[in-house]
Amino acid sequence: MIELNLNPCTKFTTDAIGKPGQRTFFIQGETDNETITLIYEKIQLQSLIVAIIRFFENLHEKYPDLSHEEGKFSESDMRITPPVDPLFRIGDLNLTFDPDQDKVCIVAKEIIFEQEDPASQMKAQEEARIVNYWCLREQLSQFVNWGVELLQRGRPICPLCNEPIEPEGHLCPKKNGHKKH
């Protein structure tokens, strides 16, 4: 395993590029002298958001004196910094907390594709990379709020009723719900 540590992240964010329904999702962290961008799936962003929210709940239960996260962000700060040149595609995503630093580490592990023989499989395991993004709780709170907004925006909006159009189609209340459009 090759580990890369971004500590502390001066910026930690996610973004999506492409048309609604065909967007590619990225995670990006920066230190003063390094930027690492990774590619992942929308579902992984959704899971990460849920994991961070649950993590904060448990954390505040365990450490009741801990300050609360505000989570206010400005969109221009959250947009990904070009060039978008992802290092790898994420397989596993985890998070850990360091109470001494009061920092959360987002651990992104490279996806490993199944190899034909055990030797190649072992080599792939050994060569897999890990990026540790060390963030403040506040940064992650902003990440969550921005991520939720990003997910919402991906769905095209029906011009008649202003409701999102799901990939499987849309029963529009303005058309009495009879027709899909």
Ligand SMILES: [Zn+2]
């Ligand atoms: Zn509609």
